[in-house]
Amino acid sequence: MRITVEPCGGWTVLHLHGELDLATAPTLRRHVGQVVQATAERAPAPSQAQQPLQSSQSPAFPLPSLAAPAVVLDLADLVFCDSSGLSALIGAYKQIVRTGGGHLLLLLHPRPRLAHMLTITGLDRYLTIATHLPTDPVETR
Structure with missing residues (x-):
């Protein structure tokens, strides 16, 4: 699998x-972990809310300026997903939610077979599935 x-x-x-x-699946876990960690490093501490952030280590990819991760997994080019893949999606959700307060994971463009798997397993009740990317993650929360 390749992730951009x-x-x-x-x-x-x-x-x-x-x-x-x-x-x-470990590749997905690693990428989501990097996003969550980089976002946490960029989030201001309560006493530093008005001060610019300084980070000694920048993420391997650019991130939007949000205090909480707003992550989209674009699944349009995902051609296969088994039970380990579903577990990785659940793990991604847990990684983001574990950081607390208002974090969001959105599954975008799942192919029909994967959408059906999410429905029959009941995961569609916990994971947000969309056919288009909302313009503002704050409005989606």
Whole structure:
């Protein structure tokens, strides 16, 4: 699997290409972890709310200026997903939610087979699925 990352209107979009399975799930976990960590490093502490942020380590990819991760997994080019892949999607959701307060994960453009898997497993009740990218993640929360 190949993942490309880009900021887009307040979102960090991870484009997934290929197959999400046992062999590739750690790649997704690593990328989501990098987004969550980089966002946490950029978020101001309560006493530093008005001060500019200084980070000794910049992320491997650009991030929008948000205090909370607003992550999109663009699944349009994901051609296969097995149970390990579903587990990785759940793990991505947990990584983002674990950071607390208003964080968002959006699954964009899942192919019909994956959308059906999300429905029959009940994951569609927990994971936000969309056919288009909302312009502002703050309005989506």
